[in-house]
Amino acid sequence: MITAEQHEKLRGWFAGRMPEGLFEGPVDITVDREEITVVGPVAEPELAKDVSDAERAAAIEGRVQEFRERTREQRIEVAREAEHRFRKKVSWGVRCGDEEALFTHVSAPVMTRLRQPERQVLDTLVAGGVARSRSDALVWCVRLVERNADDWLGELRQSLEEVRRVRAQGPDA
The missing domain is CATH 3.30.300 (GMP Synthetase; Chain A, domain 3)
Structure with a gap:
């Protein structure tokens, strides 16, 4: 960021x-x-x-x-x-x-390690025809979170900006 x-x-x-x-x-x-x-x-x-x-x-x-x-x-x-x-x-x-x-x-490619329960979620989306591959299924999941978590992610971004602001006022600034 x-x-x-x-x-x-x-x-x-x-x-x-x-x-x-x-x-x-x-x-x-x-x-x-x-x-x-x-x-x-x-x-x-x-x-x-x-x-x-x-x-x-x-x-x-x-x-x-x-x-x-x-x-x-x-x-x-x-x-x-x-x-x-x-x-x-x-x-x-x-x-x-x-x-x-x-x-x-x-x-951009993003590497991740998933445990079996997480891989099973992706495989279920592929088997159900929602996605063509695990990669597509992961994109689908990220978009779903993005759409449903706007408020939470907005608050998190505001908090990160506040942390940056406070750090910038510190002794090393």
């Missing part, structure tokens, strides 16, 4: 470096050890009020694809500079209405 100050500097750099008008508003930036993910808002396509859900979804998909192709060179230029400066890969995505789409992202 990075400190709040590092995250602010990163957000500031992207805010200043982002080409004018690339996105419809401020971008959201998420950072971990391997990757910086930049997600910005794009305008929803103009549609009649009575269009079907399928037509709306197709229009949004088209808008996302149009944005991706039209802005590719600009995004590559910014990403190269950021990757050199911050030593992390840069991934891009957009938010169009209620939909979010990531164009590129790092899929």
